[in-house]
Amino acid sequence: MRIRYFDAAHHRPERVFEPIRTFRGRFGEAYLEAFCHLRGERRTFRLDRIASWAVEDVQKRVSARPPASNDQAQKACSITPPQGSALKRAGLL
Helix, strand or coil: CEEEECCCCCCCCEEEEEEEEEEECCCCCEEEEEEECCCCEEEEEEHHHEEEEECCCHHHCCCCCCCCCHHHHHHHHCCCCCCHHHHHHCCCC
């Protein structure tokens, strides 16, 4: 996947990553844990800060991490992009 998001400093970097899992933070924020190809390691992204996203052809990209287990792969495939209210709170609508 390729995303453009607002980081904590309000920059809009673009990242290419392989999703690993989604989870909720202490205060209910939704997060995505993913293997970031730019950094070469696992990173965490807040879903309400994602401005745009696109699915890339994963067959063309060679993974630098071991393949996910079936359970992890199923969780990664069930990611739901932020909806209107989350985008409004982030100032994206």
